[in-house]
Amino acid sequence: MLEYDKIDKVPVAEIEPVYLITGEETLLMKRFIQRLQERLAPGGMEDFNLTRFEGKDFSIDTLLESCETLPVMCEKKLVILKNPWFLEPKGGGLESREEEKLKKYLKFPPDNTCLAIYCETKPDGRKSITKMLKKTCCVVDFQRLKEVELKKWIQAECAKRGKSISAGALIELIRNFDYLSRNPSQSLYDISGEIEKLAAFIGTKQEITDDVVRESSIxxxxxxxxxxxxxxxxxxxxxxxxxxxxxxxxxxxxxxxxxxxxxxxxxxxxxxxxxxxxxxxxxxxxxxxxxxxxxxxxxxxxxxxxxxxxxxxxxxxxxxxxxxxxxxxxxxxxxxxxxxxxxx
Incomplete structure (x- = not known):
């Protein structure tokens, strides 16, 4: 089971107070964030229990103030911090005062907030704030899937669309992409788009066969x-x-x-x-x-x-x-x- 599926089975009270979400697979990272939002700030509650920060467009004081604000009518609120500049290799560093404040928060984060730090670029492991994050928070690393994982993921993606996929079609579909090669140029976004197209291509039929995959490529x-x-x-x-x-x-x-x-x-x-x-x-x-x-x-x-x-x-x-x-x-x-x- 992938990490973003596991979050559905965790009681809200047990959702971690801080996540560091990284990896090569942006699609899986986004789905993890989406699942957190569905659990902590479902429709109608976004204005009260969801705050987003990105890049350089915030201060540490504003971020921490939001994290320390109490949730409204629920157990826990969600604060999403996307691609913070101070974790990037060429992003520079925080002022000592700001870094100390953030480190203090990370040591004792409140139970009523989930801070999800989402990095599309690999965080700079040499920085002290990165080292502390990896030491104190829950790290979720979405690397490229291995062949067995990829097959299960494709089957699950088909099932979400009310379709099944034959063993031959599964092999044929994977063969059409360089995802498992040593230097891949394609991601799960590409495969997901192809599955969407195949599901539409067969219309009301239930199974995606190897003939369908070949015909669709034509x-x-x-x-x-x-x-x-x-x-x-x-x-x-x-x-x-x-x-x-x-x-x-x-x-x-x-x-x-x-x-x-x-x-x-x-x-x-x-x-x-x-x-x-x-x-x-x-x-x-x-x-x-x-x-x-x-x-x-x-x-x-x-x-x-x-x-x-x-x-x-x-x-x-x-x-x-x-x-x-x-x-x-x-x-x-x-x-x-x-x-x-x-x-x-």
């Missing part, structure tokens, strides 16, 4: 291309170039992007005509044997173009695709040139 690519089409329709050359380069950076070949654009403009012409003839999105999806997600996107973005413009764009990309397949042109350079031409 639609992630499609969604990125639709955003490129959107910026193209608005003649935003720089934005379109950025979206194109992002797709390349994600490992998508330029030839694949161009081929998809050609097929997409062809589909957009068809769905536009079918909608004008009274077809609904679901009927269009059935008729074209496409996923409703793709059809809805095609309908949405086809509205940004006149039909003759869609035909013109289809011709553009059909000719470009032929030239690329004959080896006469470089795909990346050609795509960048065509973006400039269309947006000019």
């Amino acid at each position: 639609y992630t690519f499609q969604n990125d291309v639709f955003e490129l089409i959107d910026s193209l329709s608005k003649k935003k050359a720089n934005e379109t170039q950025v979206r194109f380069r992002k797709l390349l950076a994600d490992g998508e070949p330029a030839m694949k992007i161009i081929a998809f654009l050609r097929n997409q403009f062809k589909t957009m012409i068809r769905v536009k005509e079918m909608e004008q003839n009274g077809y609904t999105a679901s009927k269009i999806a059935t008729k074209l044997k496409q996923h409703p997600f793709a059809v809805k996107k095609s309908l949405k973005y086809s509205k940004n173009f006149e039909e003759n413009k869609l035909i013109e764009l289809l011709n553009y990309f059909t000719q470009l695709d032929r030239k690329l397949k004959s080896g006469k042109m470089d795909a990346v350079v050609s795509m960048e040139m065509i973006i400039v031409e269309i947006c000019s």
Whole structure:
């Protein structure tokens, strides 16, 4: 069980008077703070029993005054101190008078206040105030999850959304992220966002399967291309170039992007005509044997173009695709040139 779940089972009277909350996983830290707030300052009581301080925008005197104020109509109040400057490596230090006052408070904190010190940057362990915090208060350190923990966390995240995830899908999902690698670039925020998308993708179905994870990753690519089409329709050359380069950076070949654009403009012409003839999105999806997600996107973005413009764009990309397949042109350079031409 993760620390932020444990706090739900602790009686309010036993919630610690001071927490030092640190670690690499910002999402878990925020959830811990959220759980504390739900326990100590639930809806309607925030004005009386919750005070927030952040960065340099406070004095130690003001902080301690708030901590020593009695709670209203409850056992304990919550004071959140986010990213205090005096704990940061380059944040400088407190004046001796302020540091002594804070240390005195930390030695004998009142039972009717919970001071939650929340640090997104690792506190400077060389500072005496950091050493005292680690010695006297409850330290909650949210490090990156190990593989077993990550699997349990993903299953719990799915359950929160009323979904389950198969063993194969769990492996497939983790494989799509570099979270467990030696030098990861992604966090639980990224995985949480993907779970949210998968839950929406399967609609009323209950289980996320490995086929769903694979299919959804295809639609992630499609969604990125639709955003490129959107910026193209608005003649935003720089934005379109950025979206194109992002797709390349994600490992998508330029030839694949161009081929998809050609097929997409062809589909957009068809769905536009079918909608004008009274077809609904679901009927269009059935008729074209496409996923409703793709059809809805095609309908949405086809509205940004006149039909003759869609035909013109289809011709553009059909000719470009032929030239690329004959080896006469470089795909990346050609795509960048065509973006400039269309947006000019």
